[in-house]
Amino acid sequence: QQPVQSPQAVILREGEDAVINCSSSKALYSVHWYRQKHGEAPVFLMILLKGGEQKGHDKISASFNEKKQQSSLYLTASQLSYSGTYFCGTGNDYKLSFGAGTTVTVRA
Amino acid sequence: GAVVSQHPSWVICKSGTSVKIECRSLDFQATTMFWYRQFPKQSLMLMATSNEGSKATYEQGVEKDKFLINHASLTLSTLTVTSAHPEDSSFYICSARTSGDYEQYFGPGTRLTVT
Numbered sequence: 001q002q003p004v005q006s007p008q009a010v011i012l013r014e015g016e017d018a019v020i021n022c023s024s025s026k027a028l029y030s031v032h033w034y035r036q037k038h039g040e041a042p043v044f045l046m047i048l049l050k051g052g053e054q055k056g057h058d059k060i061s062a063s064f065n066e067k068k069q070q071s072s073l074y075l076t077a078s079q080l081s082y083s084g085t086y087f088c089g090t091g092n093d094y095k096l097s098f099g100a101g102t103t104v105t106v107r108a
Numbered sequence: 109g110a111v112v113s114q115h116p117s118w119v120i121c122k123s124g125t126s127v128k129i130e131c132r133s134l135d136f137q138a139t140t141m142f143w144y145r146q147f148p149k150q151s152l153m154l155m156a157t158s159n160e161g162s163k164a165t166y167e168q169g170v171e172k173d174k175f176l177i178n179h180a181s182l183t184l185s186t187l188t189v190t191s192a193h194p195e196d197s198s199f200y201i202c203s204a205r206t207s208g209d210y211e212q213y214f215g216p217g218t219r220l221t222v223t
Contacts, residue, residue, distance in 0.1 A: 041214040
């Protein structure tokens, strides 16, 4: 079953923060986050495997709340390069279902 | 590391013909490869999962005889769209993972246009 992402879209100015949420009606075993730029393939950002886990790379981080069956991706002090569509993928047994995506536009 | 390539990047074919798309893992052994389809401004829809040396497992609603998948080696999987029709036009993306890892690494995608 497809996870639900919110918001659908967000517009930011450089330096602003944003949060993207991903929730599922089923128990989550893992959450994968990807970013896709127009016309390109998705690029792996990070994976969270355990409830309570938090990860980050540069100023993009994510958390995983197993009990609430949701994950959040945090964009901090956004840069122009952060623009793109962010997808969360959830599932088990290595097969993923992807959310509808959140389009992030960062403006100068 | 973890580079996946696809060939071709784009292809235009006539209705009724077949098209083969290749997906290769360049620097790792891909025990499992996945094929996705993506329509404009939509999410990735999993079509099938293939394990090296085994028959592919197709998702519900995906026609096995139309989308032939072969995972002949640990570095190569192919998707053949048989008797393509305009409604098959889409962006096809493969991903690959290696045994023991959860991460999936995506290829650059193939844009198929059927005229």
